[in-house]
Amino acid sequence: MANRLEGKVAVITGGASGIGAATARLFVAEGAKVIVADRQPPLDKELAALIADAPDDVKFVQTDVTQEDQVKAAVDAAVSAWGKVTSAVACAGVPGQGSDIDLSEAEWDRIFAVNAKGVFFLTKHTVPEMIKAGGGSVTNISSAYGIVGAPGYAAYCGSKGAVRTFTKSTAIEHAMQGVRANSIHPGVIETPMVQDIFDRSEDPEATRAAYTAQQPNGFNGAPEDIGWGCVYLASDEARFVSGVELPIDGGLVAR
Ligand SMILES: NC(=O)c1ccc[n+]([C@@H]2O[C@H](COP(=O)([O-])OP(=O)(O)OC[C@H]3O[C@@H](n4cnc5c(N)ncnc54)[C@H](O)[C@@H]3O)[C@@H](O)[C@H]2O)c1
Numbered sequence: 001m002a003n004r005l006e007g008k009v010a011v012i013t014g015g016a017s018g019i020g021a022a023t024a025r026l027f028v029a030e031g032a033k034v035i036v037a038d039r040q041p042p043l044d045k046e047l048a049a050l051i052a053d054a055p056d057d058v059k060f061v062q063t064d065v066t067q068e069d070q071v072k073a074a075v076d077a078a079v080s081a082w083g084k085v086t087s088a089v090a091c092a093g094v095p096g097q098g099s100d101i102d103l104s105e106a107e108w109d110r111i112f113a114v115n116a117k118g119v120f121f122l123t124k125h126t127v128p129e130m131i132k133a134g135g136g137s138v139t140n141i142s143s144a145y146g147i148v149g150a151p152g153y154a155a156y157c158g159s160k161g162a163v164r165t166f167t168k169s170t171a172i173e174h175a176m177q178g179v180r181a182n183s184i185h186p187g188v189i190e191t192p193m194v195q196d197i198f199d200r201s202e203d204p205e206a207t208r209a210a211y212t213a214q215q216p217n218g219f220n221g222a223p224e225d226i227g228w229g230c231v232y233l234a235s236d237e238a239r240f241v242s243g244v245e246l247p248i249d250g251g252l253v254a255r
Contacts, residue, residue: 004235005032009082009133011075012036013065013122014092017043018191019141022223023089023230025050028058030231033082037063037074038092043192065092065118068125075125085129086136087234090119090163093141095193100154108155115159116166123170127179135178139233140167141226142183144252147245160185164245171243180242182233187249188214189221217250 010027014020015036021044027034028050034057042048042060051058059081061074078085096111098104119140130136145153146160163183170181188194188211201207212220229248232238247253 002029003031004231004237005030005087008032008086008234009078009084010034010087010089010234011078011085011122011126012089012091013063013071013074013118014038014090014141015042015047016040016060018091018193019186019189019223019226020089020091021047022227023091024058026224026227026231027087027089027234028054030235032087032234033078034058035074035078035081036060037065037071039064065090065121066113068121071118071121072125075122075129079129084133085126086133088122088126088130088136088138089230089234090122090138090140092118093143093193095197096156097152098154099152103154108158111155112159112162115156116162119163119166123166123181127170127174130179131174131177136180137234137238138167138170138179138181139230140181140183142167142185142245144185144187144247144249146183147185147247147253167245168243175242180233180238182238182241182244182246184226184229184233185245185247185249185253186226187221187247187252188212189223189226191223194220214252215250216252216255219250221248221250 015024016038063074142163143160146164167183198204
């Protein structure tokens with residue numbers, strides 16, 4: 001399959017690493033033009049090579065999603081390069097541990113600034129461009145922990161739950177303008193974010209095993225497992241799909 005995203009122009013936040021980088025590579029392979037918006041330059045070597053080799057198809061714009069003017073600048077870069085924006089994928093996110101009784105206010109605000117406000121800024125600045133373009137698709141990466149709770153992840157769960165219903169509000173608000181909005185809820189996906197959680201624990205192998213044990217299917221996902229979901233939701237194959245919360249999680253939230 002190829003060219004499922006021919007004619008689409010996407011802004012992907014958090015595109016330097018993990019799920020966002022895999023999504024950016026798949027979007028380019030399927031014919032989309034892509035702005036990779038991230039606070040750090042691409043860590044993903046394949047994506048870095050693609051940006052160097054195919055600058056007419058994919059560009060990096062340094063962006064901190066907590067800063068509205070920077071998110072707007074990333075969206076403007078897509079319009080100035082390719083004349084429109086049809087697709088947004090909000091992947092930028094930070095983990096964060098701490099229970100509801102031991103989190104500091106500063107840590108709560110730090111997590112919400114990226115995971116919730118950053119998603120709002122991307123929607124705010126891409127949807128008007130989608131309306132001008134005659135329609136489009138917003139895909140926000142929430143988490144399985146945006147559907148179910150987990151001990152020790154109070155602000156993470158709260159921020160991902162906010163993304164879940166914020167996305168539905170976008171779906172309803174702009175349904176008559178040809179804009180669809182959906183959230184994806186990954187299970188355990190082996191990315192630098194998750195590897196870092198393993199590495200910072202006392203026993204990384206035991207921590208990895210404990211995470212995998214949450215997966216009813218017995219193995220962790222790869223970034224591309226989420227990237228293909230993003231391709232589908234951004235494509236015209238999904239023209240009747242809006243307001244959906246899509247777990248891609250090996251059955252984690254079906255328990
Ligand atoms: N990996 C998993 O198991 C998993 C599970 C559920 C949900 N998620 C979500 O998927 C998304 C991607 O996570 P990942 O696992 O690929 O992690 P990752 O750390 O590999 O990638 C996250 C990217 O977001 C970027 N980012 C963080 N803060 C930013 C900011 N303020 N501005 C711009 N960019 C910023 C980082 O630089 C990084 O490139 C996140 O929203 C995460 O919460 C991941």
